Amino acid sequence: MTGDRAMIVDNESGLLLMRNDQLGERQWRSDDCYKVIFSPYGKGIYQTIDGDQSIDRGAFFIFNPKDEHKQLQAYHEKFLIEIQPSFLMEAAEKIGIGHQAPEYARVSYRHPQIQQWMTFVREFIITQESEESHQLFLDHSLTQLAILMLEYGAGSHQTSFPSIHIKGPVNEVMNALKESYREEWTLDQMAEAAGMNKFQVAHLFKEETGVSPYSWIQLYRLFRSQHSLLHTAEPILTIALQHGFTNVSSYNQLFKKVYRKTPTEFRRLHRFHK
Template sequence: MILCTGRQKMILDNNDGLLLIRHDHLYERDWRNDDCYKLIFSPYGQAEYQLSQGDISIGQNEFFIFNPNIDHKQLKATKEKFLVEIQPSLLKETALQLGFKVIEPEFSLLSYRHAQIHQWTSFIRDFLMINKDSNPMSNQLFLENSLAQISILMLQYGSGSHQNQFPKIISKQNINSVLNALKESYQEDWTLDQMSLVAGMSKYQFAHLFKEETGISPYSWLQLYRLFKSQQSLIFTDQTILTIALEHGFNSVSVFNHLFRKIYNKTPTQFRSIHRK
C-alpha cells in the first residue's frame, strides 16, 4: 500500500516494513522508540542522530542500523532522508533461512560504508522516484521483494552479534591485501607503518584510501574485527572475559570492555548473558 507520495515525501508500507524517502523535516524532531529495525542511509552528506548513549554521525554513502526499542532523535540530514524499516519477524525468518546461529541479531552502534548497501539503496531510490506514479500493485510487489533483499543485505553486511568477523568488503587490490593480512594475523600488534608496507603505499596515502573505502580508520577496522571474532567465544564457550580478550588480540580486558560498551552499549558479560538466552 502506498501511504504517501509527493514532491517532499514518499512512503511504501506493508506488514513487513516500509521504505521512506523525504526531503522535508530534515532537522531536529521528537524522540522515537520503534519496535522494528531501521536502516538509515545518507546519500548526500552527514546525518546526525541523538541516542541516550551519545550521538551518531552518518557520513556520505554510509549507513547505520537501529535495533528495535532504541530511543533516538533525528538531529539533521543533508538534503534527503532515506529510511528502511524491517519488522523483527522478517529479519528473524531471514536469519533462520541463511543459517545464522544468532537468529535475533543485535546490530552494532557503528556507521560505515559498504559497496553492496550503497548499490542497493541507489537502485531503490532511483526506481521509486521514477515510478512513484506507477500501478499501485506494481509498487506493492516491488516493496515485498525489496524488503526481502535488504533483510539479506543487512544480515550479510551489517555488523552485529550474528557476525564472527567484520563484514566482507570488496575494495581496491592494495586495500584488499591489507585486509587479508589483518584477518590472518589479527591477534598481532599491527602498526600503521606495517599496514602501509603491505599496501605498497605511504602511510598517509594508505590511511586516506582505507577511510575512503570503508568509512573507518585502519586501526578501528582491526579492533572491530577482533571484537566480532570474539563474539562467538562469548556466546558459545565458558572462557573468561580476560581469556577471550587476550586471545583475540586486545592488550587488556579494559580496552576490550571499553570497545564493547562503545559498540553495543553493554559489557561483554551483559552481551553474553543476553545472547545466551
C-alpha cells in the same frame, strides 16, 4: 521525487521512507522495528542516549528495536527502511542464521553490496510514479534487504566483521590485518602492506569502508571474539587477550561503545539462544 515532499511505501513487513523536507531536528523516537538509515549525499547525525551517531555519505546504520534516537540532521535527503523483527527472523531461519533476533552494533560503515541495493531502490522509487509498482517493488526489496542485513550487518549473529570485497591497496591491507589480527599494528605497517604512505592509506581506507584502519582492526578483533564469548566458558580476560586486545579494559570499553553493554552482559543475553 522533486520539490519539498516525502514518499512513504509500506506493508505489514516494513516501510520505506524518502524525504527532502524537514531534515533538521526531529522528536525522540523508540520504534518496535529495525531501522536502516542511509546517507546517500552527505553526513546524517542522530542523537542517542549515549551520544551522537554520525552516518557518513554512502554509509548506513541500523537501529535495533526500541533504540531511543532523535534525528538532528540529514543532508539533502532522508532515506530509511524499517523492517519488522518477525520478518527479519523469518529470513534468518530460512538461511540458517540462529534462532534469536540479531542485535546490531552501533557502527556506521560502507559496504558495496548495501550501497548497490540502496542506489537501485532509490532510482526505481524516484523514476517510477506508479504506486502499485512501488508496492510490489517494496515486497521483494525488503526480502533482499533482510538477507543483506544478515550477511553484511555487524551484529550479535556474526563471527567476523562483515567482509568487504574490493580490489586494490585497501584489500591488501585488510588481508594482512585478517591474517595477523592478534598482532599489534601501526599505521606505518599498514601502509607498507598497501605499498603506500600512511596518509594515503588512512584516507583511502576510510573512503572505501567508512571507518579508519585502526577502528576496523579493533572491530574485526571484537567480532572474531564473539564466537568464543557465546560458545565457550573461557574467562573474559582470556578471550580479550586471545583476540588481540592488550588488556581487558580496552575490550570492555569497545564492547560498551559498540553494544551498550559489557562482554559479560552480552554473553548472558545471547549465548543460551545460539
